Amino acid sequence: MADLNDISLVTQVAVFHNKRAFDQLVRKYQSPVRRFFLNQTLGDEMLSDDLAQDTFIKAYVNITKFKGMSSFSTWLMRIAYNVFYDHVRASRQTEDIDTSKAVASKATSGSDSLKMDIYAALALLKPDERSCITMQLIDGYPIDQISKITGIPENTVKSHLKRGKEKMTNYLKENGYDR
16 A cells, blocks of 8 residues: 555656655655665764755655556665765775774763664674665665665675674674673
């Protein structure tokens, strides 16, 4: 039923340029898209908001290219994934900065400390591993949908998940967290 509503809204936007229909799609999907970017950017809220805005602009401009071959949410997350990787490619010059130390230094309270340790663990992962890990463990996407969103074969997604989980587990164990 939700997919039918999404398709109806997409049709209204594509055919009639109904901005209110697009606003409904934005309201429905802004939290998952923003959460995806928060996890990819290791908690950088301003950057996450900018990337989310870019995602929705690209979705609006390209809405006529949505063919319904997957759900609208999968199509939108694919755009978000591409926006993030465009950002990563554009900022390769800053790769020599040690983000894990910068992220870990922000921790203050107990709950913030855990959050920052998770971000520090995520910072150790390669971008594809981080994307797969956050999509599965935080957003709850199954492997086949992660594959559709990222364009990565399912077996490679499984490999990224396995390696990413091992790296995060080792990091968290080294920093005092037990199973």
